[in-house]
Amino acid sequence: MKFIFILLYSCFLFAQQPSHLLIGDEELAGVNIYSVIQDVDQSIVLSTNNGLYRYNSLTFEALDSQLIGDQSLFGLEKNSKGIIYCYNLSGQIFYIKRNKLYPFFTVPKELISSVLQIKIDTDDHVLIYCKKLLRVSPEGKFKVLYTSTNNEPSSLAKSKSGKIYFYDSQNVFAVDGEKVTFQYKIAYENNHLLKPYTTNSGSINFHVNTLARSYNVVGNKINEVIYKTPTDKTALYNFFASESKPIVWFASTKNGIYSFALNGKPLFNNQLLFKDYFISSYLEDSEGNFWLTTFGKGIIFIPNLNVIEYTNNNLLDKDDLLRITKKGDELFFGGVKGNIYNLKQNKIQLVQSNFKKIEFLRYMPHADVFFVNGLVYDNGLKSMLFDHSFNKYDAFQNDKNAKIRFVTRDGLYSTSKSNWEYENENYNLRSYAVLEDVQSKTIWLGSSTGLEVLKNGKFIKITHQNQPIFCTSIIKVKNQIWVASSFGVLVYEKDKLIKIINKKSGLLANKAIKLIVCDDVVYISSNEGLQQYNLKTKQFKNFTKVEGLLSSAVFDFEVVDNSVFIITSKGLQKISFNDINSEASHLPKIKIAEILINGFESVNSRTFFKPNENTIEFTLFAISHKYRDQLKFQYQLEGYDAKWYTSDFSSNKIRYSKLTDGKYTLKLRSVYNDFASDQISTYQFTIESVFWKTKEFIIIAVLLLLGLSYLFYHLRIRFVVAKKNEEIEKEKYKQELNKSKLVALKSQMNPHFIFNALNSIQEFIVLNKKELASNYLADFADLMRSYLQHSQEDTVSLSDEIETLDLYLKLEKIRFEEDFVFYIQCDTSIDKEQTYIPSFLLQPFVENAIKHGLLHQNRAKKLSVSFEKLSTYSIKCEIQDNGIGRTASAKLNEKRKYQSFATKASQNRLELLNQSAEDKIELQIFDLYDEQQQSLGTKVIVTIPIINK
Template sequence: MFRAQLTFLLLFISFFTKAQEPVSIHLSEKDGLPDKEFYNIIEDTKGFIWLCADKGLFRYDGKSFKNYSNKEKRGLSVFGVQEDADGNIWCNNISGQFFYVKENKLVTFIDLSKELKGELALFRVRKKHVIVFSQNTIYYINRATKLIEKTHFSNFSYSLNVKVGEAIYLATTDSIAVINSKTEYKNLFPTNLSTRDKNGVTIIHGKTEVFQLDSLFFLRQVRFHKNKFYQIDFHKNKLLELGGFENMESESIQHIFKNGNQIWFSTTNGVYVYNFSGNKFYEKRQFLKGKNVTKTIKDKDGNYWFTTLNRGIYVMPNIFIETYDISETHKKITALDKVDSQTLFFGSNNGDVSFFNIKTNKEFNIEMPEASKVSAIAFDSKKKLGYIGKQTKMHVLDKKTLKCKVIFSTSSAKSFSILNNNDVFVVDYKTTTLLKYANNYKPQKLLLNRRPYTSFYSKKNNAVFVGYVDGLVKYNAFWNPKTILYKNNPIYGLSITETKDGVLWVATFKDGIFGIKNDTVIHHFTTKERLVSNRIEKIEADKTNLWIATDAGIQFLNTKKKSFKTLTKRDGIISYDISGIEIMDDKVVFSSSEGLFSVDKKRAFKAQKEVKVYFTNIEIDDKKEKLKSNYQLAYNQNAVKISFNVNGLIFNQKGKYKYRLLGYNDSWITTAIGESSVKYNSLPAGDYIFQVQPFLDLEENKSEIKSLNFSIKKPFWETWWFILGILILVLGSIILYFRRKIKKKEQQRELEINKLSLDNELIALKLENLRSQMNPHFIFNALNSIQEYIILNQKKLASEYLGKFADLIRTYLNHSSKGKITLKEEIDCLEMYLELEKLRFEDKLNYSITNSENLIPDAIYIPTMLIQPYVENALKHGLLHRKNERILTINFSIDKQNSVVKCVIIDNGVGREKAEEFKARSGKNHKSFATKATKDRLALLNYGKEKQVGVNITDLLENNTPKGTQVNITIPYTTI
């Protein structure tokens, strides 16, 4: 007995008190916060957050911070931010300057540096006056004239005041006073509070403060360095001292915030929350301990903002979601069960188990003999026994004696189900086992080698449901299995619970949640029915309702109304890695890898308020334009970007927008979270209405639709006058086109006529050339030679010569009908001609015809009857007058780059000058080859051609004596 008490005493050493605190978002400079030292904060009627900081005045729209300053402002820091009845924002600085924001600019209202002499004064803005409170003087400044109309002086310091309607209640150290709506100062009654001790030393420190809670007024004063609180009784004209503030007597109070029936004190040591009931204050909680909090406000969305010195800003989205400060070593909770309405039993990743009282916030830790993590846990409230599953063994803990023993060897138990007869149903990674409580937990194997996920004992059905990897199975009292299907498909259960109406609820890893009654699925909820995710971590019944933990948020399901409420990390949920859910009266406690946290069932879900969207910017063709409700745009101003916003931190972290452009697409499109602009490129001409509506995830949308109109004019080419002008132009162009076409045809016909004329002339010239080639002298010489062969009875030679002569004449006649012949045909014809001419010269003529190696005579074509006349000219006028050694050379070469054939004819005759002399002596005046017909034919061949036939004749001289003639002929060729 003594040993058990000693064990309990030793364990009680770890039994210590823990605090619980709402989840907060800490905004610092790394989050874009422009400063870390803040003095004041307000939310204006439009939802903007205004901040007085060491670096100046800032406005926050939920996404970005904007600084307000001007040239007259001395120093950076500002204080006393407030909004007047017209929505203007005011502030002041320690230099005595007072400012207001107008048309998005900071304007200097008045400079009271001479009057205030470096004192940071309080002030109140009214419709007609700005009332400034210095330590001993009140200044009444006319807003229209900016003149000090009057002052009020006191021997005692003026207090921090409270505004109620048009009245301002304040105090000095000797009296309670009011400034009424007519700007009249009236003392109401004396405070009768001493200001000095018996030695005459001042006992009051700092400023006295008047504050209000509902219809009651209170006064705070620091006396003897301790905070003292009094209720102001206007009926009895006296102060009643209040108690209950012992824990914050010595705290330095920066700001007092009224929140319902609570007073929140912002201090240098965090925030103290006090309830007021029965004319007494009671401390409820403290949070942000150790932080120097300068002011607290609550915004329109129910979020709490806390400004601090040197720690930035804290925002609590939901004070009804609280974390429990359990031991750091036990924060990674792996299993959770409920002992009673106040106490939880949980196991952690480090292998220990703990009891935690959510009312007293006390934690009682028990170190386990096996160090492996706790994989499953259950508590039998009747027997006061805790069942703990570890990596290799199952333990049972007796809460009365705090003794722990091993009762079963198992491999990573998944879950325990305690049956009506106290037997324990155990599932591990591959086995389902029944432990008989009456037989000292004797195991009875039910099924081997079938891997389960979880189990649940239904008292209403007296049956155990097991979620296996291959489906959901129900075991009745005789342990007969029955598989439950949905549309002939298995149900893969990860977590199972049962509501009071007898519906069994099964959560799955990918198919949402199933509701089962009488072994039949009667409900199925997925993302289509507004689940935030089809992957469910844990579920727990709360009477006829259901709490659901998913990988994307925590939801409450009203199973009768089939309606959901949702909480996410943006609302203050610390983790989605949920290992357990337990219903604890008005709270639901969740265990996670980040520790324990709770949700107030009634107050954690905020009713969605109407949010107002406004346009922040419009850009047309990437150029920022002034905001207005309607725009008339030119046809080429068709790239439009529209930006919009809803003021508020939480909306910009959680909210989305629906938008559409009527006249372009009537369907609504939903943005992603944080996206607040839309851009349209290359819009066609027309009239458009852009509409946008904000909404929060999975909530009914009550917000107003905001619209912006703009029109894009048609381009000038789509206007009637332009179309008419184009039609006239087209018609005129058609007329002009056909007129030109007719004229072109006429010109073409004339060209064809001219061509026919040229062709006829060319034919005539060909005949002329043919005639010249077949000149009488040549024919006469040929016939004489044939006659001579006949007379000499050289029949064979006469026959051969006659045949060659006939072949040459036939070739001439054949070529005369063609426009082009191959170079080889031209060379063959020259060979035949020169053989006959050699007979004429009685073998005193030597000739040669050569061509370059890269020339293929068969592959190129040249004009007919082009070279022979020049060869004949060389014979008749050059070589004929020479008596012996008559030499004639003809060479052909090719220039592929310029597509021409070059023919060089060289003779060693007497030259052109001598030939003319012989011609003159003979008395013959007719022209042989160098006639007009040859020149005309060349002119016709070259007519209209880019590449032309060129002829160049050069006299060959030796010591100025004619030695022959060279003819260079350049002939364009084709390969067809």
């Protein structure tokens, strides 16, 4: 009795509405949405009682607002530049810029009405309809175009031509720029306001405010259309019109919404759709999605109006459906609750209950029975005919006279309609799929060990790439056997594999689950969706989440005529592949959300990077409401690699490490089902070369190298020339030095001195002073030998120099006899043997003292030579005589026109010695006078640097 009551109750229930997703039910809980619009970046902007929100297909973001008090905003409109405007009931008009709300214009207080309407004209002026119709320029200057005669202003509608229409007191006006012109009259008897709206063709129609009624303008005719909704005098309606289809919507103030064709024909069986939601505004986006916003419960998102769902049926509430089968044009399906439902002519009814979970449901047309789990039922599911005790996984029958083959966890069995007893077919492994091919006299079997074929009484294992083939569905397509396996769909002909349909050839997933053939198409299900494969064109059509599939995991499906009924974890859906366009359109443009340098520094606006800033990570972003779950992106870094790479948006980061210097262009595009968007985003950047690799540096380096080469060559030439000159100078100096030595030697061995010395010795011999003659001759010989020896040396020891001076002065003393006295003294602190001075340095000064000072002195002649140590590095030689002095000597020489050879030679030699010496020889000559300025002689001081050997 209970069952009969349920059946009678349920057979009249209608249960279909567009398949949809609910977005923002948590994020927007309690938020009343008043209007919705799509921004130029494809994001969705909402005006609500809590300000503005932006939805980027992933998250909701509240826009920054400086509103004080009431946050409610209405009437979102967008101009040709993409600037979005809205208003509040206080008459303030705002615009959005960089995710912030800014004031644009305030309606004068005396013009504010209870309702405002705004619309943007072709010149981007904002039309505001309050008590008057205002036209506000982008700069905020306004002009009154019209004064309303109604308390509530009409809505504004923009036609395809760009004119803006409004209604006032049964008259229709059009606004073109600043010109307002009367168009025609619509006489409406009641007091309801008519509101213009734009149809999908761009023409203007009018709907009656709060009622399901409109006036359609066709040419010069105005046709009244009454949309049949349930008669409820307390229900009022908000009106929405589709921009792309001849469809209108009436949202009830008592929740839910009705849909009609423009001509009044009801859609969706004239059912109240989304009956648990107060629908507040409507949007069709650029991808063809439909958005129905609500009060307090988020957004109803409809990818495709032609995809129908049956989830709003109370009968199916909380029943997780699993299996479906067809009988003619009727569908039977069931699930976890153990109920079996019937769908016929869009009516759902409960036909049987109290089963265990429905794990197998199959109508066998040749036997005209139902298999339900392990049970056999009659064609009306009223009487059980047999209990096979265990669940079936698949069943097959070629014709009404053939055996029914079925598989279970215990293997392969057969039964017949005669008594429904079953028998084992000598195969005891768990099996999932079976097909009997009468033509080849084979049975194809998919078991837990793989695919096998029973032929000539033997089971033959079939493998692929030496791997077992695990399959869940086997069908016959003309003369071919199609197997749904983990390798894709394998196609056999005459027991040979002739084709593999897998992901590379367009299959959504390599693991196919179920196959159904109808006419020239094969339907293939997987955990990624449902596909239709055209046997003639070899092309796929896909039905995935993008096209409106509620869940990717397809449990089961059935085909009736051109309609496919699909069971997923979200319930039952109906589609027609004729209404599905699985080709990608309006794919989003990929954007770069963030650029990180070396893993931490964010540099979104930079395009030039230093040589060490060469590890770059890009975070990508794209707004797509339709393709968000299936979208992929491709990228190529020109200058680094010519290949395009594909990646899922779940991994939306690209990282390049240790890039070399150079110019790069990152190219990005979105991809869906191997279809790449023609919108390519590019980002050009340059990694600067290390300074030694830059063109400027190379040019400078080359020029510098050339300059240095020239400079080196020039300096080298100068060095060689200088070296040569130095060698010449050294040689010249050497020659001059040798010459000075020769001159000094000559001065010391001048004929006068030799003659005088020999003459004095001869005199000793004549006077028979043999001993003196012998002594002085020996001294003369020693002096000559010393001169010759010194002529071979550049330096002599102080001891040798003193000895030579002593010999010279002894010989000179012979000339002057007792009239000449000389002294040679040396400081005891001087090591005479280790102290070296230039050769032939001092004797010329001693000679000058004798020749020019003492020679002309009439009184006793005195000469002293002394040596004193000044420092570790120098000594002082002081030569003093009591001669006539330099002044008297100069006068005598002037008369004689004579210049001392020794004096000149001494000066030349000093200059030569000082020329190449770091420490110079210093010469000082003092004239000595008494108190009456009479000459007392001459003093010569020679400061001599010590030469160390």
